[in-house]
Amino acid sequence: MKAPLSWILDYVDVPEGTTTEALTDRLTLTGLKLEAIESPGRDITGPLVVGRVVTMEPEPQKNGKTINWCTVDVGDANGTGEPQGIVCGAHNFKPGDLVVTVLPGGVLPGGFEIGARKTYGHLSAGMICSARELGLGEDHDGIIVLPDDAGEPGQDARPLLGLDEETIEFEINPDRAYALSLRGIAREVLVSVEGASNFRDPALRDTPPANDQGHPVVVEDPEGCPVFVARRVSGFDPDAPTPDLIVRRITAAGMRPISLAVDVTNYVMLETGRPIHGYDADKLRGAIVVRRAREGERLITLDGTNRALDPADLVVTDDSGIIGLGGVMGGETTEISESTTSILVEAAHWDAVSMFRTGRRHKITSEAGKRNERGVDATICEAAADRVVELLVEHGGGHAEPGVTVVGTPPAMPTIRMAYDLPERVAGLPIDSSTVVDHLQAIGCRVDADADGVDVTPPPWRPDLIAAQDLTEEVIRLVGYDLVPSVLPTPPSGRGLTRSQQLRRRIGRTLAGEGWVEVVNFPFVGTADLDALGLAADDPRRDLLGLSNPLNHEAGFMTTTLLPGVLRTAGKNVGHGNTDLAIFETGTVTVPRHAGPAAILPVDRRPTDEEFEALDAALPAQPLHLALVAAGDAVAGGWWGEARPVTWADAVEAVRSVAAALGLEVTASSAELAPWHPGRCAELSVDGEVIGHAGEMHPTVCQAFGLPKRTVAAEVDLDLLMARSVHLRKAPSFSSYPVAKEDVALVVDASVPAADVEAALREGAGELLESIRLFDVYTGDQVGKGKKSLAYALRFRAPDRTLKEGEAAAARDAAVALAAERTGAVQRT
């Protein structure tokens, strides 16, 4: 809300010498936050004075233009008292006119410095100004000609043009709709600013009583439209200009001047907060009827939009049909035009909820709608209509028709009970009962006090005050939020982070410690992203939760996998030249459960446990995932040797590291799953439960995401992993007897998984086996085509004795024998 300071001060006095800053500081602390102070003349410095044109000689130029060589009386403003010689290109004035003159040394908006300069054969010492040159609008048809009685030559022109006017922009909270008016802001000044006094309510005026000679109005839905006031002005001059003051004020308030009739309704809306609608009375047909719209009805609103109406919309009709969307926007057929001479003024009170719904339904945001949906004083319809009539008559030359239509009565305000000590119990600051009463009365409440508390009836402009807590806020803000002391509460002993929270931090630290960099991506995905992953048509990851209103229809779903996000981010990094990279992301994914709707439960009681559980069950599953991508070199090349590119194994190892941090061991077995390379994809499991996949990306996928071939990735379900994490690990015990080492090399078919061979060796070796390590894999001529040689180092040790001669060898032989039986392994000799 933008409010010219002078307009505010029309309705309230502040102590002499109160600066704008002091005023706005105080209002900020009591709830009307200062956004900005604007002044149209803030970019103009130096002498800007009233001048009277003394002489004016047109001089045609070679370029076809005619300039005027003028002398302008600027009084003593130029220091000489002699008329100032100025060249002017405009022609909309004559000798004797009062004009606005900027003298050498002045600076106009845009840093335009004025000096005396030679032009068109004259020394032009200054400039006669147009509105646009002064930043007062776009009017550049000519220079400003002031009314003849505007002032004396040499006088500062700023006050005459409103250039010194300060306009204060406030941020208005949704509960303070009353402050969307000068009336409300002035009242805030009265209650907030020390020493402010003499509030003059612009909505307090004597209005003519209702009679039956006015335009007939029938309200069929008094709940939707409790009050409807209609007044008529006839003989209005559609060409009458809007007075400068009104133009300046509504412009400063952010509205565009249109015509006197429209400007006046806007002016009164800003003044009182009550939106007004004006109809071209000659276009009305019969009685006005207010009702809800009917199925199938349409209306072309003032903005030219043809709207299909909803049966919940409140409409204003006459014999011709619907003529307006009540309280939100008028219709085209009865719009005030350039030829309107008779105006019907409507000041009606509308149900706020209905206004809000209609506004949202039709996506209309208007100054009227903004006020009507937040709540307007229902008692000022007659005053506001009367004020509009007054201004139309005063400036438009019309006359007020005697008919005054008033339908309905303003709804009563509730009475709220509040204990005296509630504000002090809420604030934690002593507030005595008389302070409570004083502040409530100051904001306009009727207060009936008794021994324990007060019965409070809020004023009609405060429909936001509906419960004791609302009154409490009013009292505390006027006492001053800055007086609330700072006291730390004493919580009971906390239990620290939950296990899951600790584990998630551990996972992040583990990966960061191993060189992976965490990224955060938006969880939105499109089917094209899943196509890029190469997911099959029946892949369960294609079962997506859609968004009704995505920002981007290419990514209109909640993702089921973090891979598109990390792959895209990896691709961007590669594009930025970060070609050796390892990134990870942890985040929830959304897996639809296709459960029913989530109920809208009542709010006047706690939901039952069943209701609450049903609410959760209706939501999609949202497991926490980890995804990671690496590309380029895992170990850089340098003076120490060659670089080592990342391989599928780096992706698997990262998951193993995470699992190890949770005390878990991961088993990898080969699998085929998009988006991985079909021969280089590991299915990862813990104790037989699959927790995710890792490996090299399919080359097509690498290409789709702008990644180099051999990029690797993994995705795991951290919820599954964390659920299995080992909480209390047992302390290990070691044998200190000597170790016996045995190496074996086994030849198996190339298709036999090394993990199977190792498992057989382990089992066959028995209890004496301390560790086993695969230290070489060989394929080639020496083992034959389709075969591979796996070389293992086995370490044997007994917990309680030194192994006897041959014991380790026997265990080794047993291991080899079982591997031979299980996997067809043949020992290389």
Add this chain to the structure above:
Amino acid sequence: MSGPNTDYDPVEVTPLKADQVEEMREAALAAVAAAADLDALKQVRLDHAGDRSPLALANREIGALPPQARKEAGQRVGQARGAINQAIAAREAVLEAEHEERMLVEETVDVSLPTTRRRRGGRHPLTLQSDLIADLFVAMGYEVAEGPVVEAEWLNFDALNLGPDHPARTLQDTFWAEPPEHHIVLRTQTSPVQARTMLTRKPPIYVVCPGRVFRTDEYDATHSPMFHQVEGLVVDEGITMAHLKGTLDHFASQLFGDGITTRFRPSFFPFTEPSAEVDVRCFVCRGTGMDEEGAQSCRTCRGEGWIEWGGCGVVNPRVLIACGVDPDVYSGFAFGMGIDRSFMFRHDLEDLRPLFEGDVRFSSAFGTEI
């Protein structure tokens, strides 16, 4: 007849003569002293202490001496050999020390060579900021509560006194899940976690809820459809605005530095009444609004001395009722701040987009703690 050869002429066993032995000894010691390195010393050892050295050969002659002369000759030769061996050992120690010293010099490397073979990792600064904030509150005895980001409309709005026709709903432009009649949203705030906490725990409740939230804001330098919030909720007996102020002052000083306090301005949030905007005193200019030179206005707070930080208030009794807390017994406060926003002004970041672009140069700059 045999017997000691008393007539044996010792002159014939010249090598055992005292002067001869002395000469051999002198020669040997001179050679030891002259050995320049371990190889030369090895040769000296062979020449003067080896099996074929003059003294070793002389020693063999002892047997040829008359018995009464053997002892003396044996002593003489033995002492000479002992002295030589000692000298060799001593010289060897010196030469070995010299050798090692030389070797160490020769093995010198350029320690200024680069050593980083593997990239450094890093956690995302928003994760770090979120953890840091959680830790500040855990240190006070709070617990960290969490909830789903795809949330029931009732929990995101209605339970928080944001009924279907509440004007404030339009202030939070909401992503709706398909189909809309299922009343499922992407949470616009972390407040549904507060509702969940009250629905599942008995007071006293002291929790903070950090997490991701979503609004239909177009992505630009200051808006993102996804951002992070941290909210706090306290429900206990006798909780007042003063406790809220004390908590936020403490939070501000922990996050932004000693002496940094907050300012409350009346505001409006449906779930709190009274409500306040929280401004934090600018920790760069410490409230003066001036920059370091004392001239231009402070860049961080734009000369205001205060930075808008978040919202807060006393929990509206309607919310307590919907969440099963008796407002006649308990009262509470709640607050909420942007984690991203806090990070931005704490770390002097003007455009939020690097937070979500995933460039590894950004995250890795922060390592694993902030």
